[in-house]
Structure formats: structure tokens, C-alpha cells
Amino acid sequence: MSEKHLQTGDVLPPYSGKLRVFAMRFCPYAERTVLVLNAKNLQYDLVFVNLDHKPEWLFNFSPKGTVPALEYEQGKAIFDSNIINFYLDEKYPEPALQSADPLRRAQDKIIVELFASVQSAFYTAAYNAQNLQPEMVENYHKGLESLQKELVARGTKYLHGDTPGLVDFTLFPFFERFEALPLIGKPEFALDKAKYEALVNYIDAMKTVPAVKSYYLTAETHAKFMESRNKGDANYNMLDTSDVCCMRPRKKKE
Incomplete structure (x- = not known):
């Protein structure tokens, strides 16, 4: 591809x-x-x-x-x-990627809704660092602490249960990118395993899920893209190998 x-x-x-x-x-x-x-x-x-x-x-x-x-x-x-x-x-x-229980489905949606402040802090740190405020970092960690408590309370490998579900696939793409923040000079966003043991174990488990593993990119790769975008020339094609393929789309003729 x-x-x-x-x-x-x-x-x-x-x-x-x-x-x-x-x-x-x-x-x-x-x-x-x-x-x-x-x-x-x-x-x-x-x-x-x-x-x-x-x-x-x-x-x-x-x-x-x-x-x-x-x-x-x-x-x-x-x-x-x-x-x-x-x-x-x-x-x-x-x-099925959602619980059959209407209450659990609602609770999963609440988790995603509350995670919005964590996502917002991430985007500011990654792409608008000059506007990063201390309270954003604080909100980021409060959100992660709340999510970790939910993981522990549920007592399952994934938020969905013994297998990952929609709530897990909704959150994981951001966790994949959080790991890049210390690599671009934002160590205050690191997920210290001493503090976030359950959350880090959850993230590591998600990386092994076949649906994730086939699309996952390393923190180093995400960091390179972030840096290119912050320089004003986002390198969208840094992973492309289509030069060796005869199926490259052609541009319209002028």
C-alpha cells in the first residue's frame, strides 16, 4: 500500500x-x-x-x-x-465492540468525553507549544489519573473487557502519540510508569493487539512528523515507498 x-x-x-x-x-x-x-x-x-x-x-x-x-x-x-x-x-x-449493557455503553462515552481535555493539552504541546499553560499540563495528568482509576476499578485488561472495544480504539491513537512528546522537548508529558503503572501496562497491551499492531507507528516516527509540521512543512509522505510502485496516482494535465 x-x-x-x-x-x-x-x-x-x-x-x-x-x-x-x-x-x-x-x-x-x-x-x-x-x-x-x-x-x-x-x-x-x-x-x-x-x-x-x-x-x-x-x-x-x-x-x-x-x-x-x-x-x-x-x-x-x-x-x-x-x-x-x-x-x-x-x-x-x-x-461487537460495544457492551450489550446500555449503562456500560453510556459510561464508555463519558470516558471519551472526559478525555477531551487530555487531547486538547496534547495538541497544544505538540503543535502550539508557545501557548501551553501550566493548567493544561495539570489537566493532562488529572485526565490520565482518572482514566487509570477507571482501568483499575474495572479490573479488566482493556476498558471494554478481556478484549479491546470501541472505547479502547477511540483512545489508543492518542496514547500512541503521547509517547512522542518527551522526544520533542516536552518531558512534563511523559507517562512515568511509577505513577501510571496500570495505564502503561494497558498501553503496552494495546500495542500487541493485531488491529493496532498493523497500523502502529513508533514515538520516534510521530516526533519526526510533529517536528516537520512545526517547521511549517509537514512531511506527510515520510513513510511513502510508492516510488517503487507503478500505481502512483497521476496529476491532472494542465
């Missing part, structure tokens, strides 16, 4: 008949949907797009120009990772 990010002027690849996801390789929200598709063992195509120079056709699938977007039939799509993933779990019910 090519990891080239298509941009303004590039042609939309032909539709193969499979589910098709429009994504950006370093986007945690797009990763959420990829992980759910993997967990469901669904066949799908990935089209990566450059979010600084968006292809014109992206807006046909995602009116806001955001990723992920899921083309479920040719020319028909839905967007937003949460909307897509709830759709996938209902459309393709095996394996």
Missing part, C-alpha cells in the same frame, strides 16, 4: 467496490476508524490526503474537508470518526 498523500490537482483513485477510507497517516482521528475496520476484519481501501493542500474531491466525501471520511458506496460517504465507528459497529456486528 502506498502511503503517498494525495493533494490539490491529484486524481481520485478508481473505486474498487470496497469500503474506502479517506485519511491522513498521522491523524489520530483517522486512526480510530482504521483500527475499528481492522478489528472487524473488514476489507477496505485507504486514500491518504494532504490536509494542507486538500484534493478538490475530498469535499465530495467530507464537506468540512476533514478526515476520516468513509465511502460506504460509490460516491456516498459519512464523516467524523465517532459517527463512522458507531455506524461500523452496528452495520457489521461481529465482533
Whole structure:
């Protein structure tokens, strides 16, 4: 699979008949949907797009120009990772990624909602460090402490249970990127195992899940992308090997 990010002027690849996801390789929200598709063992195509120079056709699938977007039939799509993933779990019910208990489903949604302040602190630290405030770091750690308490209280390997579920695949893409923050000069965001033993063990367990393992990128790789973006020239194609492939999309003729 090519990891080239298509941009303004590039042609939309032909539709193969499979589910098709429009994504950006370093986007945690797009990763959420990829992980759910993997967990469901669904066949799908990935089209990566450059979010600084968006292809014109992206807006046909995602009116806001955001990723992920899921083309479920040719020319028909839905967007937003949460909307897509709830759709996938209902459309393709095996394996089920949500609890059968309505209360537990609600509790899982609360976990995701409360995690928003942690995500916000991450984005500021990673891409807007000049505006990072001490209370943001404090909120980051408060959020992690709360999540760790929930893990301990549930007493299961994953938040979903003995196997990972939608709540786990929703949170993990951010944990994958949190590990890059100390590498770009933000040691205050490190997850000290002495303080976060249960949480670190949970993250390590998630890395071994086949749905995650096939898409996971190292902290060093995420750090390189963050640094390139902060320099004003995000290196979207740093993982691309399509130069050796005859299937590279061609640009429109002028």
C-alpha cells in the first residue's frame, strides 16, 4: 500500500467496490476508524490526503474537508470518526465492540468525553507549544489519573473487557502519540510508569493487539512528523515507498 498523500490537482483513485477510507497517516482521528475496520476484519481501501493542500474531491466525501471520511458506496460517504465507528459497529456486528449493557455503553462515552481535555493539552504541546499553560499540563495528568482509576476499578485488561472495544480504539491513537512528546522537548508529558503503572501496562497491551499492531507507528516516527509540521512543512509522505510502485496516482494535465 502506498502511503503517498494525495493533494490539490491529484486524481481520485478508481473505486474498487470496497469500503474506502479517506485519511491522513498521522491523524489520530483517522486512526480510530482504521483500527475499528481492522478489528472487524473488514476489507477496505485507504486514500491518504494532504490536509494542507486538500484534493478538490475530498469535499465530495467530507464537506468540512476533514478526515476520516468513509465511502460506504460509490460516491456516498459519512464523516467524523465517532459517527463512522458507531455506524461500523452496528452495520457489521461481529465482533461487537460495544457492551450489550446500555449503562456500560453510556459510561464508555463519558470516558471519551472526559478525555477531551487530555487531547486538547496534547495538541497544544505538540503543535502550539508557545501557548501551553501550566493548567493544561495539570489537566493532562488529572485526565490520565482518572482514566487509570477507571482501568483499575474495572479490573479488566482493556476498558471494554478481556478484549479491546470501541472505547479502547477511540483512545489508543492518542496514547500512541503521547509517547512522542518527551522526544520533542516536552518531558512534563511523559507517562512515568511509577505513577501510571496500570495505564502503561494497558498501553503496552494495546500495542500487541493485531488491529493496532498493523497500523502502529513508533514515538520516534510521530516526533519526526510533529517536528516537520512545526517547521511549517509537514512531511506527510515520510513513510511513502510508492516510488517503487507503478500505481502512483497521476496529476491532472494542465
